[in-house]
Amino acid sequence: MRTMIWAAAMASALVVSPALAAxxxxxxxxxxxxxxxxxxxxxxxxxxxxxxxxxxxxxxxxxxxxxxxxxxxxxxxxxxxxxxxxxxxxxxxxxxxxxxxxxxxxxxxxxxxxEQEVDTEEADADSSVIETGERIAERGVPEEDVPACTSCHGPEGKGVPPVFPQIAGQHAGYIQKQLQDWEGGSRENDPADMMTEIAPKLSEEEMEAVGAYFNNVDAE
Ligand code: HEC
Ligand code: HEC
Structure with a gap:
């Protein structure tokens, strides 16, 4: 819960001024x-x-x-x-x-x-893997202090622009690679280290599951 409040505070602090956004x-x-x-x-x-x-x-x-x-x-x-x-x-x-x-x-x-619209290309994954991914996406991993992905990326991962990208419909392997890259340190561009803190707390199986789940959610 504490992390969720922090995330919301960070989001409002990072949002650009209305004039700039317009x-x-x-x-x-x-x-x-x-x-x-x-x-x-x-x-x-x-x-x-x-x-x-x-x-x-x-x-x-x-x-x-x-x-x-x-x-x-x-x-x-x-x-x-x-x-x-x-x-x-x-x-x-x-x-x-x-x-x-x-x-x-x-x-x-x-x-x-x-401006492009394209159908989601479904990933091939067992329904049990997708269910695990959905649980992590919507509830996080409380025992590891991982907040729900949707608390920042929006319902179903459809994004809260401009800070929080859409991950719905993104390829599973690419999502998994980003999490690994934050864990390994080759990607260090996240504001306030939000993803840098989260990624190392996920196991390989959890990264795979959450990637498969978001892959198969329809993008906007
Ligand atoms: C505290 C807020 C927060 C939470 C919670 C969060 N993210 Fe993120 N995430 C971000 C931000 C901010 C970025 C954009 C980083 C940047 O600017 O490059 C991001 C980027 C990403 C990206 C890269 C997208 C791309 O196309 O480059 C992936 C993948 C991702 N997050 C997956 C997840 C997953 C999976 C979870 C849940 C386990 C999660 N995130 C939870 C804040 C969050
Ligand atoms: C040779 C293949 C290749 C070409 C050509 C290429 N890209 Fe990429 N691009 C990639 C890959 C691979 C990534 C993701 C790298 C990673 O994080 O693993 C990427 C990432 C991106 C991202 C970040 C996406 C995100 O969700 O974070 C943007 C934006 C992007 N490319 C735009 C472009 C544009 C615009 C062009 C043309 C001017 C272009 N790319 C040409 C391969 C390519």
Whole structure:
């Protein structure tokens, strides 16, 4: 319970001012973003995003390429900035790509992917595994002091932008990898160490279960 109150307090402290938020709502040009997604920037060594994330933003489960469709625009811009600054050093290829994009281009590609709609690609997992995942998502692991994932990521993991990303519909293997990367320290970009504190308290089985559960929840 204590953690949940703390999470809510952190969330309100981190939310940008209403004036700034309103300005962000119009930032980014999806059409310019689409061109970058399809063609990249050959002169700057920026590969076309669609090669990995797909034209529709579905990503690729087998390669741990994350789904981007529907994700919050500002959240995705932050991730690209974090790759460039190495706060998120868990995939060097994205560092090169993020460095090759101007700030405006980051908003353009993020706006494009935010606007895509794509069906969830279901993960193949036993119903008992999904049930364990659902329990962790909704109630946490009280004996390990792990708060419910939904207390920050919103009901069914649909996200509370711009700080808390949507994880509904995200690929199970990618979710599991992020938790492992926070535990191992190659991803250090979470505000107030929220995920850094949680990830090491989960067992491998729990990471797998919660990943499978969120994977099979429909994204927005
Ligand atoms: C060679 C494959 C590849 C290409 C090309 C690529 N990405 Fe990525 N991207 C990835 C992978 C893999 C990750 C996740 C890395 C990890 O954390 O394990 C990622 C992560 C991201 C994230 C963070 C997603 C999240 O949920 O945190 C964003 C945003 C992103 N990429 C945007 C882009 C954009 C925009 C482009 C094109 C300009 C692009 N990517 C090109 C492979 C790629
Ligand atoms: C105290 C609040 C809080 C709780 C509880 C929480 N998260 Fe998070 N989570 C965050 C924040 C904040 C981020 C964004 C970090 C960043 O900016 O890169 C995040 C990011 C993530 C991401 C990365 C998403 C992406 O696309 O890059 C995953 C996966 C994730 N959380 C899974 C979980 C799971 C599973 C649980 C429950 C076991 C959980 N989280 C509980 C705050 C929380």
């Amino acid at each position: 300005e962000d709502q119009d930032k980014g040009d999806a059409e310019a973003g689409k061109e970058l997604v399809m063609q990249g920037k050959p002169d700057e060594d920026v590969q076309p995003c669609q090669a990995c994330h797909g034209e529709d933003g579905a990503g690729q489960a087998a390669s741990n390429f994350p789904r981007l469709a529907g994700q919050d625009v500002k959240y995705m811009v932050k991730q690209m900035e974090d790759f460039a600054s190495e706060d998120r050093a868990n995939y060097p290829t994205m560092k090169g790509i993020a460095e090759g994009l101007s700030e405006e281009e980051k908003w353009d590609v993020a706006r494009y992917y935010h």
